[in-house]
Amino acid sequence: MQKDKLVFDLIDQELERQRNGIELIASENFTSLQVMEAMGTSLTNKYAEGYPGKRYYGGCEIVDQIEQIAIDRVKQVFNCAYANVQPHSGAQANAALMMAILQPGDKILGLDLSMGGHLTHGSPVNFSGKIYKPFFYGVKKETGLIDYEMLEEKARTEKPALIICGASAYSRDIDYARIRKVADEINAFVLCDMAHPAGLIAKGLLSSPFEHCHFVTSTTHKTLRGPRGGIILMKTDFENPFGLKDPKGNIRMMSHLLDMAVFPGTQGGPLEHVIAAKAVAFGELLTDEFTVYITQVQKNAQAMAKAFMAKGYEIISGGTDNHLMLIDLRNKNITGKKAQETLDKAHITLNKNAVPFDDKSPFVTSGIRVGVPAITTRGMKETDMQIVVDFIDEVLMNIDNETIVAKVKEEVKTFMKQFPLYPALK
Numbered sequence: 001m002q003k004d005k006l007v008f009d010l011i012d013q014e015l016e017r018q019r020n021g022i023e024l025i026a027s028e029n030f031t032s033l034q035v036m037e038a039m040g041t042s043l044t045n046k047y048a049e050g051y052p053g054k055r056y057y058g059g060c061e062i063v064d065q066i067e068q069i070a071i072d073r074v075k076q077v078f079n080c081a082y083a084n085v086q087p088h089s090g091a092q093a094n095a096a097l098m099m100a101i102l103q104p105g106d107k108i109l110g111l112d113l114s115m116g117g118h119l120t121h122g123s124p125v126n127f128s129g130k131i132y133k134p135f136f137y138g139v140k141k142e143t144g145l146i147d148y149e150m151l152e153e154k155a156r157t158e159k160p161a162l163i164i165c166g167a168s169a170y171s172r173d174i175d176y177a178r179i180r181k182v183a184d185e186i187n188a189f190v191l192c193d194m195a196h197p198a199g200l201i202a203k204g205l206l207s208s209p210f211e212h213c214h215f216v217t218s219t220t221h222k223t224l225r226g227p228r229g230g231i232i233l234m235k236t237d238f239e240n241p242f243g244l245k246d247p248k249g250n251i252r253m254m255s256h257l258l259d260m261a262v263f264p265g266t267q268g269g270p271l272e273h274v275i276a277a278k279a280v281a282f283g284e285l286l287t288d289e290f291t292v293y294i295t296q297v298q299k300n301a302q303a304m305a306k307a308f309m310a311k312g313y314e315i316i317s318g319g320t321d322n323h324l325m326l327i328d329l330r331n332k333n334i335t336g337k338k339a340q341e342t343l344d345k346a347h348i349t350l351n352k353n354a355v356p357f358d359d360k361s362p363f364v365t366s367g368i369r370v371g372v373p374a375i376t377t378r379g380m381k382e383t384d385m386q387i388v389v390d391f392i393d394e395v396l397m398n399i400d401n402e403t404i405v406a407k408v409k410e411e412v413k414t415f416m417k418q419f420p421l422y423p424a425l426k
């Protein structure tokens with residue numbers, strides 16, 4: 001077979017794009033080379049429906065070992081009793097989790113998408129809002145912080161079967177104990193979707209959801225710096241409250257319901273090449289090198305927020321505890337859409353984002369979300385954050401001046417040469 005020049009040329013172009021630009025999408029990162037290498041292997045050829053030691057196909061003796069390593073390592077990282085590493089994504093992890101514990105029509109309570117939540121936490125355009133009956137809490141207008149009183153009030157009034165915490169555009173820590181307290185009052189489960197800050201939680205830089213939430217889901221490709229994928233975790237396994245028994249009449253544990261909900265409930269064959277890459281990434285998470293990295297992520301985010309605020313930018317909640325910040329551009333009279341599109345031209349990549357109580361549509365928005373995991377992987381430190389903010393500010397303050405935008409693009413390209421990406425690749 002001839003090499004597919006068309007596709008491989010585009011892959012080369014994407015690598016160049018990543019090398020030349022400043023990547024500020026809060027949900028993106030650059031995996032290590034060995035994580036990428038694990039993905040591009042013969043494991044992609046293998047069917048392995050089932051779980052290690054209990055598969056529906058022959059020839060699984062090698063992938064069994066790989067999947068078990070991934071499970072053991074992620075359990076060690078988060079000090080938890082149960083892990084399922086098969087979800088193809090965070091959305092799949094949440095779909096399986098809800099399938100395991102909810103019936104169609106059950107009520108769920110999550111953070112509103114327009115206040116920093118996530119599609120799979122009950123949005124009407126997502127399975128979670130179509131199959132289940134969603135209710136939402138928000139953030140407080142004055143502070144930008146989660147409105148726990150509103151959460152408690154909705155919980156007590158609606159009595160959802162599941163309360164979801166976790167967010168995709170929220171820069172502060174979460175009071176999991178408070179959420180669990182009201183959940184216990186109404187007999188609800190608590191899920192933390194820690195996809196965004198998982199790497200900081202892994203190293204104790206943010207509060208841990210594990211003590212207080214029955215279930216924790218995550219993606220593996222954001223601050224965990226692994227391949228694209230999902231996981232489901234539990235600190236402790238427990239007897240399922242639905243009365244399901246095995247053929248001998250023993251109560252099935254919650255871990256069994258979760259495994260069944262992933263396969264065969266919502267997925268077929270696991271992606272063992274991705275699971276191998278997850279195993280490698282979880283191994284990296286256990287190292288001191290990762291601790292140094294993720295500590296730098298938090299320092300960089302704080303330095304960046306400070307630099308933005310010094311230039312008069314309005315950060316929702318006035319700062320950040322984690323890896324990202326949400327900037328309200330209304331005082332600069334710029335929409336999120338225009339900011340994203342113009343910054344793209346200068347090879348600065350981020351996403352427009354609704355801010356709490358936004359008066360603009362989700363296609364336009366009043367804000368941008370800025371995250372530092374990827375640029376920290378490139379090797380940037382606090383002093384570099386000022387330079388990045390200066391680039392962004394120069395573009396935004398000259399948003400219709402193509403000459404200046406083109407000049408910043410060249411400066412960005414030169415600046416990024418100091419931070420090589422995958423030098424071993426051509």
Ligand code: DSN
Nearest residue numbers: 026027090118168169
């Ligand atoms: N799309 C992800 C993000 O950007 O936060 C969430 O799934």
